[in-house]
Amino acid sequence: MTARVLVVDDILANVKLLEARLSAEYFDVRTATSGQEALDILDRSPCDIVLLDAMMPGLDGFETCRRIKNSPLLMHIPVIMVTALDQTSDRVRGLEAGADDFLTKPVSDLALITRVKSFVRLKMLTDELHLRARQGSVGVEDRFSLADLTRNEPGRVLVVDDRASSSERIAQGLASENRVDVEALPQEALFRAAEGNYDLVIVSISLADYDALRLCSQLRSLERTRMLPILLVAEPEDNARLLRGLDLGVNDYLVRPIDRQELLARARTQVRRKRYTDKLRDSVAHTMEMAVMDSLTGLHNRRYLESHLSTLVEQSIARGRELSVLVVDIDHFKSVNDTHGHDAGDDVLREFARRVRKNVRGIDLACRFGGEEFVIAMPETDGELARMVAERLRQRIAGEPFRIAGGAKQLNVTISIGLASLDGAGETPEAMLKRADLALYQAKREGRNRVVAAAA
Structure with missing residues (x-):
C-alpha cells in the first residue's frame, strides 16, 4: 500500500524518525515543522493522512487539526495526533478538535504502521466516492462542518457486551449524545447491526463465549454492515489482539478503564465519519440517477x-x-x-x-x-x-x-x-x-x- 503522508512536528529529529519509519513501508512522505506550513502544503496538494504533533509554537496541533476539519475540501483527510502528552484530557482535547486518533510517544512501529494503513484504506474509499459523485457534476462540497453532521440528530450506537455492568457504563456514558442499544449475544448482534440503521457498533473484546474479532470480521464481510464503524473496547493486556482487530478493519478502540469524555469523543468522531461517508454515497446514488433520468420530466433519458x-x-x-x-x-x-x-x-x-x-x-x-x-x-x-x-x-x-x-x-x-x-x-x-x-x-x-x- 502506498499513500502520501504529511508529518508535522517542530522538532526535526522527530520528523526524521517518522519519515524513516514510513518511507521503509514505501509511503510517500512530506514534512512540515509548523502548523501553518502544514496547512499551506495541504492547500496546494492534499495528502492522504496527516501525522500531527500537538505541542508546537505558534499554531499548535489542536488548532491546526481544527482548521483541517473545518475545511470542506480537507475535512475527509484523516489526522493522527502523535505527541508526548499522555493525559486523558489531552486525548479528549485532540479528539474534540476533530482528530481521528491520538497516539502517545514513543509509538511502536507496529502500532504506527497499522493505524496509518487503516486510515489510508478509509481515505481511498472516500476519494473513490468523491470521484464518482463529481463525475455527474453533482455538488458534494456543501459548506458544512463535521459538527453539522451530529448537531441535530443523536447517533445510533449498538453496544455488544455480555457483561451487564460494563455495557451499562458504556450506555450511560454515551446517552447524552446517542441512542444506545445493548446486545449481549454476539450472534444476535450481527443480525441487529444488519437490520438496524446504526452509526456505530462498540464491541467488547472480552466476550465470554465468542471471539470478538470473529464478530468484527463478520461485520466487515456482510454487505449491509461493511462500512459500519466498529470501536473495540479492550483490556490493557490485549495489545496484540487490538492490532489484529485494526488489521481486520476495526476503526478505533478504547482501553479500560474507560474515560467517559474520551468515549464520547471517539464515538462522536466515528458517527460523524459514517454520516459524511453516507452523504457521499447519497451524492453518488443521485449522480447515477441523474445520468439516466431527464431532470425536467422525471422520465428516463x-x-x-x-x-x-x-x-x-x-x-x-x-x-x-x-x-x-x-x-x-x-x-x-x-x-x-x-x-x-x-x-x-x-x-x-x-x-x-x-x-x-x-x-x-x-x-x-x-x-x-x-x-x-x-x-x-x-x-x-x-x-x-x-x-x-x-x-x-x-x-x-x-x-x-x-x-x-x-x-x-x-x-x-x-x-x-x-x-x-x-x-x-x-x-x-x-x-x-x-x-x-x-x-x-x-x-x-x-x-x-x-x-x-x-x-x-
Whole structure:
C-alpha cells in the first residue's frame, strides 16, 4: 500500500524518525515543522493522512487539526495526533478538535504502521466516492462542518457486551449524545447491526463465549454492515489482539478503564465519519440517477433508452414474446414556446410526463427522447394492444387542457404517435425506432392528433 503522508512536528529529529519509519513501508512522505506550513502544503496538494504533533509554537496541533476539519475540501483527510502528552484530557482535547486518533510517544512501529494503513484504506474509499459523485457534476462540497453532521440528530450506537455492568457504563456514558442499544449475544448482534440503521457498533473484546474479532470480521464481510464503524473496547493486556482487530478493519478502540469524555469523543468522531461517508454515497446514488433520468420530466433519458431497449428486444426475441414501441411527439410545441415562453413549455412537458406515467404500466419504459419527442417501450404487447394504449394516451392528452403559468392559463395540447411492433428474429432496436418514427411522420402529414401504426 502506498499513500502520501504529511508529518508535522517542530522538532526535526522527530520528523526524521517518522519519515524513516514510513518511507521503509514505501509511503510517500512530506514534512512540515509548523502548523501553518502544514496547512499551506495541504492547500496546494492534499495528502492522504496527516501525522500531527500537538505541542508546537505558534499554531499548535489542536488548532491546526481544527482548521483541517473545518475545511470542506480537507475535512475527509484523516489526522493522527502523535505527541508526548499522555493525559486523558489531552486525548479528549485532540479528539474534540476533530482528530481521528491520538497516539502517545514513543509509538511502536507496529502500532504506527497499522493505524496509518487503516486510515489510508478509509481515505481511498472516500476519494473513490468523491470521484464518482463529481463525475455527474453533482455538488458534494456543501459548506458544512463535521459538527453539522451530529448537531441535530443523536447517533445510533449498538453496544455488544455480555457483561451487564460494563455495557451499562458504556450506555450511560454515551446517552447524552446517542441512542444506545445493548446486545449481549454476539450472534444476535450481527443480525441487529444488519437490520438496524446504526452509526456505530462498540464491541467488547472480552466476550465470554465468542471471539470478538470473529464478530468484527463478520461485520466487515456482510454487505449491509461493511462500512459500519466498529470501536473495540479492550483490556490493557490485549495489545496484540487490538492490532489484529485494526488489521481486520476495526476503526478505533478504547482501553479500560474507560474515560467517559474520551468515549464520547471517539464515538462522536466515528458517527460523524459514517454520516459524511453516507452523504457521499447519497451524492453518488443521485449522480447515477441523474445520468439516466431527464431532470425536467422525471422520465428516463435517451441514454437509458438506448441501453435498455436493446435488452428488451433481445429478451423478447429469445423468449418468443411480443414487444411494441411508441414514438410520441407533442403537436406544434414550438408555438407554445414562441407564444407563451419557455417556462410554459416546461409546464407542458412536465404535465405531459405526469399523464404518461398514469397511463402506462409499471413494466413499460417511458423516456424523453429529446425536445418534445418521447418513446414508450411496451414489453409483451402486440400491435393491436399497443394501438389501444396509444389511442387512450392520445385521448387523455387532448381531453383536458394543460394548465400553465401556475394555473393562470390553459392550453389545448394534442399529440401524434407512431407505433411499431417486433418484426421477426432479425429485429434491432434501431429498426423498430425507425419504423415507429416513419409512422409518426405519417401521422403528422395526415393532420396530427392521431395514431399511425407502421406497416408490418
